[in-house]
Amino acid sequence: MKRTARNTLLAVAGATVLAASVQVTAHMDTDEPMQAYRQSYFNLVAMNFGPIGKMLKGEMEWDDAKVKMFASELGALGSMDVGRAFAPGTDKGTTRAKPGIWENKDDFTAKLNDMREALASLSTAAESGDKKAIGAAAGAAGKSCKSCHDEYKSKEYLY
Secondary structure, three states, rough: OOOOHHHHHHHHHHHHHHHHHHHHOOOOOOOOOHHHHHHHHHHHHHHHHHHHHHHHHOOOOOOHHHHHHHHHHHHHHHHOHHHHHHOOOOOOOOOOEEHEEEEEEEHHHHHHHOOOOHHHHHHHHHHHHHHHHHHHHHHHHHHHHHHHHHHEOOOOOOO
């Protein structure tokens, strides 16, 4: 890789990490650590998924390297067990999580697992470089996220 391209890629990656860290730390809360953990996690998912969606829609210039980077990060996030951040007693406080999460734990867990698998599939598709496969995998990942949002995420803070 040419030095200029490498430096540009490093600068973009550094800016992404910096932007993400500001967003993530904005959610840190020592009074409600599990709520803060899951909000930070899903913020990272959104910050990596959003640019892929924009590139697929033509709202952002297509860049194979960036798609691979964002999808790789999503694959890494998908490997994490965010379900532990929905422990009993964390349904109160600053949260958009609806009570149904704790009432229908098996369904919620299944939806989380579907999301994790979809993010892994998107990461794999991005490595192929096939824009059509990436689009299909991104669509499946988006559907998995939406299925959970529709049922378990409030548009407003509940408490």
